[in-house]
Each structure stands twice: as C-alpha cells, then as structure tokens.
Amino acid sequence: MARSGQPRVLLVEDEPAQRTVLAYNLEAEGFAVTQADNGEDAMVLVDEEDPDIIILDWMMPKVSGIEVCRRLKMRPETRGIPIIMLSARAEEVDRIRGLETGADDYVIKPYSVLELMARARAQLRRVRPSTAGVVLEHEDIRLDPESHRVYRGENVLKLGPTEFKLLVTLMERPGRVFSREQLLDLVWGRDIYVDTRTVDVHVGRLRKSLMQFGGSDPVRTVRGAGYALG
Amino acid sequence: MARSGQPRVLLVEDEPAQRTVLAYNLEAEGFAVTQADNGEDAMVLVDEEDPDIIILDWMMPKVSGIEVCRRLKMRPETRGIPIIMLSARAEEVDRIRGLETGADDYVIKPYSVLELMARARAQLRRVRPSTAGVVLEHEDIRLDPESHRVYRGENVLKLGPTEFKLLVTLMERPGRVFSREQLLDLVWGRDIYVDTRTVDVHVGRLRKSLMQFGGSDPVRTVRGAGYALG
DNA sequence: CAGGCCTGTTACACTTTCGTCGCATAGGCT
DNA sequence: AGCCTATGCGACGAAAGTGTAACAGGCCTG
Numbered sequence: 001m002a003r004s005g006q007p008r009v010l011l012v013e014d015e016p017a018q019r020t021v022l023a024y025n026l027e028a029e030g031f032a033v034t035q036a037d038n039g040e041d042a043m044v045l046v047d048e049e050d051p052d053i054i055i056l057d058w059m060m061p062k063v064s065g066i067e068v069c070r071r072l073k074m075r076p077e078t079r080g081i082p083i084i085m086l087s088a089r090a091e092e093v094d095r096i097r098g099l100e101t102g103a104d105d106y107v108i109k110p111y112s113v114l115e116l117m118a119r120a121r122a123q124l125r126r127v128r129p130s131t132a133g134v135v136l137e138h139e140d141i142r143l144d145p146e147s148h149r150v151y152r153g154e155n156v157l158k159l160g161p162t163e164f165k166l167l168v169t170l171m172e173r174p175g176r177v178f179s180r181e182q183l184l185d186l187v188w189g190r191d192i193y194v195d196t197r198t199v200d201v202h203v204g205r206l207r208k209s210l211m212q213f214g215g216s217d218p219v220r221t222v223r224g225a226g227y228a229l230g
Numbered sequence: 231m232a233r234s235g236q237p238r239v240l241l242v243e244d245e246p247a248q249r250t251v252l253a254y255n256l257e258a259e260g261f262a263v264t265q266a267d268n269g270e271d272a273m274v275l276v277d278e279e280d281p282d283i284i285i286l287d288w289m290m291p292k293v294s295g296i297e298v299c300r301r302l303k304m305r306p307e308t309r310g311i312p313i314i315m316l317s318a319r320a321e322e323v324d325r326i327r328g329l330e331t332g333a334d335d336y337v338i339k340p341y342s343v344l345e346l347m348a349r350a351r352a353q354l355r356r357v358r359p360s361t362a363g364v365v366l367e368h369e370d371i372r373l374d375p376e377s378h379r380v381y382r383g384e385n386v387l388k389l390g391p392t393e394f395k396l397l398v399t400l401m402e403r404p405g406r407v408f409s410r411e412q413l414l415d416l417v418w419g420r421d422i423y424v425d426t427r428t429v430d431v432h433v434g435r436l437r438k439s440l441m442q443f444g445g446s447d448p449v450r451t452v453r454g455a456g457y458a459l460g
Numbered sequence: 461c462a463g464g465c466c467t468g469t470t471a472c473a474c475t476t477t478c479g480t481c482g483c484a485t486a487g488g489c490t
Numbered sequence: 491a492g493c494c495t496a497t498g499c500g501a502c503g504a505a506a507g508t509g510t511a512a513c514a515g516g517c518c519t520g
Contacts, residue, residue: 147458160454161455162477195480197497198479200496201478201479201499221498223495427508430508431467433509435466453477
C-alpha cells in the first residue's frame with residue numbers, strides 16, 4: 001500500500017475514440033483513470049491528481065506530449081512519475097529517445113492494449129514495488145505498512161484504521177501539503193461523501209495518538225490549504 | 231534427494247521490469263534465483279541449475295512458457311519440479327488447465343507478490359516436505375511442517391487441518407498482517423467460496439487451541455485490516 | 461450406521477471507531 | 491482593536507468490526 005486504494009493513471013490522448021478505449025481497459029485493470037485531451041490540461045492535472053503513472057500521446061495540438069514529458073521531468077516533484085509515451089511511428093521512437101525527454105517507456109501505435117497494460121503495470125511495480133519491506137520513517141516516527149505497526153521513539157502507538165491510513169498518506173510524502181479534498185480522496189476513497197471537516201477531526205485524533213507519550217506535534221496545519229507532515 | 235542450503239528457483243519472464251521485481255522478492259524470501267528471459271535459455275538452465283521450483287511466464291517470444299512446461303513435464307527427470315505459471319488474464323488459466331500442461335499452480339497477473347511468494351513456498355513444501363528439518367518458530371510456538379505437530383512450550387497441541395494451515399501461513403511471516411481475503415486465498419485456496427467471517431471463527435478456534443495450556447494470545451487482531459502473528 | 465470430529469454459517473453481544481454538531485479558540489485582514 | 495473565517499476539540503448517537511456460542515451438515519472411522 002504505497003498509497004491506499006487504486007493506482008492512479010493520467011491518460012493524455014487527444015483522439016477521443018482511442019482515449020475511451022484505453023480508459024476502459026485501464027479501469028478494468030484496476031487503475032483509477034483521469035483523462036486529458038491536451039497538454040495544458042495534463043500539466044494541471046498532474047498537480048491536482050498526483051498520478052502514479054502517466055500515459056502520454058506524442059502528437060497533440062498546442063503543448064505536445066514530448067513537451068509535457070520534458071517539462072515534467074525537469075521538475076523534481078514530478079520527475080519520479082513514470083511516463084509511457086505513445087507514438088504513431090516506429091521512427092519517432094528514435095527521435096523521442098534522441099531528444100532525451102526522459103520518458104520511461106515507449107509504445108508504438110498501433111499497439112496491443114494488452115501490451116500497454118503490461119507495460120503500465122511494469123512501470124508501476126518499478127516505482128512502487130508492492131511496498132515490500134518498506135518502512136516509512138519521519139523524524140522519530142516509524143511506520144511499517146506490512147505489520148501495520150507505528151512507533152514513536154520507543155513506544156508503540158495504537159491507531160484506528162482511518163488514523164493509520166491518514167498517517168501512511170502523510171508519511172509517503174513528508175512535507176507535502178495535502179488539501180482536505182485530497183486527503184478525503186486518498187484516505188477515504190474517491191466516491192465517499194463525507195464532510196471535509198471530518199478530516200479535521202481525524203487529524204486531531206491522529207495528533208492526539210501521536211503525542212500520547214509526549215513529543216512535539218509532527219502535523220503542520222497550513223491555514224487555508226490543508227495539512228502536512230513536518 | 232533432500233538438498234541442503236537455499237531452495238533454488240528458476241525465474242523465466244521476458245519482461246525485465248517484472249523479472250527484476252520478482253527476483254528481488256524471491257531473494258528476500260531466501261531463494262537462490264536464476265533468471266531467464268526466454269524459453270530456450272530456460273530449458274538449458276533447468277539442466278544446469280537443477281532448480282527446486284520454476285516460475286514461468288506464459289507469454290514469451292520463441293518458446294512460450296506453456297511449451298516449456300509441456301516439455302519439462304514429459305521428461306521423467308524434470309517432471310517432479312513444481313511449475314508455477316504466470317498468466318496475464320484469467321481466461322488463460324482455463325486454457326492452461328485445458329491444455330493439461332501439468333503446471334502445478336498458476337497465478338493471474340496482475341498478481342500480488344505476497345501471494346506468489348506464498349504459493350512458491352507451498353509448492354516447495356509439497357515436493358520437499360523435509361525442508362531439511364526446518365521448523366517454524368515464533369516465541370514459544372514451534373511448528374514442524376513435516377510431522378504436522380505443533381508445540382507450545384513443552385506441550386503438544388492438537389489442531390484441526392484448517393487451524394494448522396492457518397497457523398502455518400501466519401508463522402511463515404510473523405508480524406505481517408493478512409487480510410481475511412488473503413487468508414481465504416492462502417489457507418482455503420482460491421475459487422473456494424466461503425464467507426470472510428469464517429476466517430474469524432477459525433482464528434478464534436486457533437486462539438483457543440494455542441491457549442489451552444495458558445499463555446498469552448499470540449494472534450494480533452488489526453481492526454479493519456486482518457490478523458497477524460505477534 | 462452410529463458416533464465423533466471438523467467445518468461453515470448465523471445470531472447476538474460487545475467494543476471500537478466514525479461522522480457530525482456545537483462551541484471555543486486562533487489566525488489573518490482592514 | 492474588531493471582525494470574519496478557519497481550525498481545534500469535546501461530546502454523542504450511529505455504524506462497523508470483532509469474538510464467540512450454537513447449530514446443522516458432511517466426512518471419516520470404527
């Protein structure tokens with residue numbers, strides 16, 4: 001559970017028919033799909049949705065796929081997201097490679113959907129290897145997703161399921177500010193409707209749990225924006 | 231030919247990313263891993279390395295996994311080696327079954343690495359029951375897979391078959407939290423339909439058995455997640 | 461074929477956790 | 491300072507998760 005719930009894919013393709021087919025297949029594979037039909041929207045959605053992987057068409061009006069790719073790979077906070085490029089011609093792959101855009105994989109149209117799915121899964125595994133044996137750490141907090149145990153210093157903490165998921169989410173990207181909406185999405189799940197204030201309550205409970213043996217408050221409130229760790 | 235040392239696995243998968251992840255996990259599990267990315271090499275390596283178990287991708291260029299499997303199961307000297315097939319789609323499993331290739335187990339992609347590891351261990355146990363006198367231990371619980379005997383301290387415990395398998399599963403990875411679904415899969419087997427609450431009941435029975443001579447409860451309930459040992 | 465063991469399901473009690481509300485408090489802006 | 495909004499926090503009814511006893515059916519054994 002590098003992140004709770006489904007892996008997220010951002011699908012950027014200007015041709016509606018192809019996009020629909022791909023989206024359908026990706027969802028059938030268990031991905032949560034966000035769609036964009038141009039590069040500009042894609043850049044915005046990357047920040048909003050924080051996808052685990054991006055599938056990017058090479059030829060698009062306005063901001064081309066290759067440009068999106070180049071920009072994303074320049075920013076440290078998005079560099080780690082795997083990008084799979086779709087290109088219409090085999091010769092273009094060489095250009096893509098030559099341009100050193102930093103795409104992580106390439107698939108040539110016409111591609112086999114099955115193949116693309118396989119490559120998407122492969123990239124996902126590469127970045128997120130089933131969280132095997134990973135222990136999240138931040139300052140004196142340690143969290144082992146496998147055993148579901150949380151330590152603060154020498155003490156073992158007892159957290160409820162939601163507090164646990166919340167902490168996992170925050171610890172996966174320490175310092176990053178999550179909006180209440182994002183947290184609802186990541187911790188509770190997309191199509192669950194609960195008041196955003198509920199997040200506040202659970203953050204409060206998490207704080208209390210984390211500080212029950214003393215220590216400083218590791219959760220930072222960013223007024224008007226959300227919460228972050230550290 | 232009970233062999234000493236690490237169990238050997240031959241991993242045949244043409245997709246580099248997936249192969250790498252699997253190899254990593256298998257090594258973490260204590261296997262000595264030999265890798266191949268095609269069926270031809272696999273056939274050679276079977277003779278050279280004499281693996282205890284083979285994990286075989288179904289779709290591969292040249293000699294397909296299914297063909298490798300068929301050939302190995304025809305030769306008396308390799309017939310005994312368990313083969314786990316990886317297949318990309320559920321429908322293919324039926325084909326594998328129908329073709330009577332003799333694969334001993336199959337896992338559908340995208341699979342859980344944990345599940346694959348568990349199945350690999352299970353196959354290994356089946357063929358190599360001695361496991362060279364390996365006895366699972368956790369705190370004061372000892373479990374001898376060969377004699378099917380379980381000890382708690384000085385006492386011998388009598389467990390039912392399901393309780394036993396459940397305990398084996400938990401003891402193979404002490405501390406790890408297993409969801410009810412995972413336990414159903416690993417203990418009862420896939421394609422068995424039983425209510426998840428049944429797991430609760432059997433965990434309860436296992437607990438009673440484990441504590442019949444006193445001692446603390448070694449099974450940890452993780453609310454909203456599942457059960458773990460210790 | 462009777463008896464015992466094991467199994468899966470169900471029902472009920474109990475506990476924990478959840479989501480919301482109301483009000484107190486803190487932060488920022490004019 | 492004064493106002494307004496965002497946030498913290500205690501309380502509470504509701505919902506969900508879990509432990510366990512009881513029961514009925516299946517399987518094997520003697």
